[in-house]
Amino acid sequence: MAPQRIALVGTGGRALSFVEPILTTYHAPNQLVALLDSSATRRSYYNELITGRWQSARVPEYAPEDFGRMIAEQRPTTVLVCSKDSTHHDYIIRALHAGCDVITEKPMTIDAEKCAAILAAQRATGRRVRVTFNYRWGAFRTKVRELIASGTIGRVHSVNLEYLLDAAHGADYFRRWHSSMQESGGLFVHKSTHHFDLVNWWLDAIPAQVFAFGDLAYYGRANALDRGDEAWTRYPRYTGAETGHDPFALDLRATESFRRLYLEAEPDSGYVRDQNVFRAGIDIYDQMSALVRYRTGETLTYSLVAYSPREGMRVTFNGDRGRLEYYEFTGSHMNRAVTSGEFQHEHHGSAEAAGEWIRIFPHFAPSYEVPMPPAKGPHGGADLVMNEQLFSPEPPSDPWARSAGHEQGAASILVGIAANRSVVTGTPVRLDALVPLPPAAHRLRELV
């Protein structure tokens, strides 16, 4: 079989976790043929890693305006989209029309118009789009799918999902492009796309209607001044400032990847990675609540808080034969220097145990914990399993249908897009009114 010729769009932090398996474990069936990014500094740092750390041949580099030339010169079979969220649609659509398949990072895109354009391009070209919902591939989350599908708690009627981002991880979205609705769709799209996708997939259900609230309650200048945290508002960015004991400070000189990917790339991209989280002008929410109704009648009660002292999620499913509780906590106050899943954790002590567990509460019988082997690797081992599916020429069969295509990618972001609209209008929003998904489909598995 001819190797998959992969053109990478977006050479930021995340893409490293794809480049590494492409050049190592899966190098025979894959060839990295191009790097495209708006920053020449980031592109050339990638080439330095490719030729140094991975001892591979230098990869041709392209600027965004050279996308067409890149396709003509390198003839990729797959375009791997890892750029800023607001740019995904443009590359997905152009890649499909150039005859390529697409692998895209989540969120597939950020608003209804761009989503409709992607679905239309896929219909017109018949090419394949895969959305990398790595959350699905974690062992515990797959187990939850298996328990629900096998009827352990009967038919599920309602789900509650509470997600907490701690004041280190959550704050990171407020330092950079994610803090602009226009760039990321806000956290209801950028972050919650993972959570809405999990619930769609766990229930094997298609969302139909959403009502939501969203607020900026903690980050931003006005909130800091209200709380009396004026000292934390005094510098526009952290690197090089007298930040004292400011727990939100991030020094881009602290790690090689921060320095090389972001600090040294500022002159050619204007991308400042460490802006003060208590500055004016942030227009996304840090606290969100949504109610979702599915085509098949189930309900989801969802909340996301981005300034918690601890990180993790609590999901509970109510079925007509019992209840399933799934908890996943990573401990508190982690200071993460994050790129590509290489976390540097600084624990300041956790009030409660970190860990992941599933407990079943059958009706009229004692509860029990579901035994699970410990997970290894980035994102709870999920990235390793997902990469095998993306880059192996003969991936193992996947009875839990964890690969997501364009329609499933849309079913997830449309919940967040509808939620954003509901926050503004104060009324429930029907997903079909935004972008129609196949009307006869009842279950998620009927969508591509």
Ligand SMILES: NC(=O)c1ccc[n+]([C@@H]2O[C@H](COP(=O)([O-])OP(=O)(O)OC[C@H]3O[C@@H](n4cnc5c(N)ncnc54)[C@H](O)[C@@H]3O)[C@@H](O)[C@H]2O)c1
């Ligand atoms: N699944 C996950 O767990 C996970 C984790 C992190 C990031 N992501 C996703 O990966 C993507 C990249 O995130 P990141 O953390 O690497 O961000 P990043 O800011 O480190 O990288 C974004 C890159 O996009 C580039 N870019 C901006 N505008 C561009 C344009 N017009 N054309 C081409 N490139 C452009 C930037 O120069 C930068 O190199 C995002 O879509 C994000 O949602 C997913």
